[in-house]
Amino acid sequence: MNIVVTGAAGFIGSHLCEALAALGHDVVGADRATAPGRPDHLAELRGHPRFRFVEADLLECDLAGLVTDADVVFHLAGIAGVRSSWGDSFDAYLRANVLLTQRLLEACKGSPRLRKIVYASSSSVYGGGGGAVSSEDAPTRPISPYGLTKLAGEHLCRLYWQEFGVPYTALRYFTVYGPPQRAGRGVPRFMRAALRDEPLPLYGDGTQTRDFTYVSDLVQANIAAMAYDKHGTVFNVGGAATASVNEVLGMIEELAGRPLRIERLPGQPGDPHATRADTALARRELGYAPAVPLKEGLARQWAYMRQLYEGGAQG
Numbered sequence: 524m525n526i527v528v529t530g531a532a533g534f535i536g537s538h539l540c541e542a543l544a545a546l547g548h549d550v551v552g553a554d555r556a557t558a559p560g561r562p563d564h565l566a567e568l569r570g571h572p573r574f575r576f577v578e579a580d581l582l583e584c585d586l587a588g589l590v591t592d593a594d595v596v597f598h599l600a601g602i603a604g605v606r607s608s609w610g611d612s613f614d615a616y617l618r619a620n621v622l623l624t625q626r627l628l629e630a631c632k633g634s635p636r637l638r639k640i641v642y643a644s645s646s647s648v649y650g651g652g653g654g655a656v657s658s659e660d661a662p663t664r665p666i667s668p669y670g671l672t673k674l675a676g677e678h679l680c681r682l683y684w685q686e687f688g689v690p691y692t693a694l695r696y697f698t699v700y701g702p703p704q705r706a707g708r709g710v711p712r713f714m715r716a717a718l719r720d721e722p723l724p725l726y727g728d729g730t731q732t733r734d735f736t737y738v739s740d741l742v743q744a745n746i747a748a749m750a751y752d753k754h755g756t757v758f759n760v761g762g763a764a765t766a767s768v769n770e771v772l773g774m775i776e777e778l779a780g781r782p783l784r785i786e787r788l789p790g791q792p793g794d795p796h797a798t799r800a801d802t803a804l805a806r807r808e809l810g811y812a813p814a815v816p817l818k819e820g821l822a823r824q825w826a827y828m829r830q831l832y833e834g835g836a837q838g
């Protein structure tokens with residue numbers, strides 16, 4: 524099939540593009556250029572006969588032209604992060620997560636060829652304050668502006684499906700990790716502090732729990748959603764294990780062979796205390812079965828990051 528992936532230059536998007544090209548699909552990856560000093564996640568794909576990269580500001584480019592020949596569109600582009608979504612930053616979140624989604628759906632409206640849009644949503648739509656397992660019919664009560672924008676994207680998908688027949692499936696991601704994730708996300712940030720033997724600022728007391736989802740498991744869920752013959756459905760995509768932040772830090776200390784220098788700081792607005800996915804629906808409908816245990820996934824990411832830092836990487 525002809526497939527478009529927005530946000531292709533990102534950590535998850537690049538993994539998805541690689542998997543789709545390996546399956547024999549023709550993939551167009553659309554995204555901004557990689558910023559100077561940042562890793563080029565698409566380095567191994569450049570030159571692949573079934574992959575083409577379109578460098579573009581998706582809010583300004585011709586989206587209708589981008590998707591005109593697409594059988595499937597994976598919409599991963601946007602801004603992630605709970606803590607940075609407050610204040611003046613909210614305007615950027617609205618544009619990247621809500622306005623772009625609406626414009627993409629408008630571009631896909633009426634396409635006779637389109638079989639599916641797979642929309643990347645987030646566990647942040649639930650709020651995550653109570654510690655209970657979240658099923659897809661649980662109340663959606665975001666506690667951050669970021670979560671609000673991802674929920675708005677879901678509602679836009681539903682509106683365009685109901686009113687114009689735009690076929691979609693939404694996936695709610697739960698705490699994705701794995702190589703080559705190197706930015707300021709939790710797991711790579713913890714590992715960077717361990718590798719450098721630097722102080723690690725930690726917000727909250729570490730009892731916060733997360734459903735940690737290895738990136739290859741998430742990619743398989745996306746590919747299964749692409750083939751799902753029903754529309755208008757939302758699925759949780761969680762990992763093989765739920766663990767507290769303190770438990771993850773302990774596993775990283777084992778990998779490092781020394782204790783982390785943790786600086787305890789107050790919790791931050793919008794940070795959920797607990798996220799845990801009920802994946803029964805995805806298991807039943809998509810055949811989703813997360814395969815990478817947390818300890819194994821952390822070991823893979825540690826090996827990747829250790830190789831980078833031994834080679835003098837600074838990011």
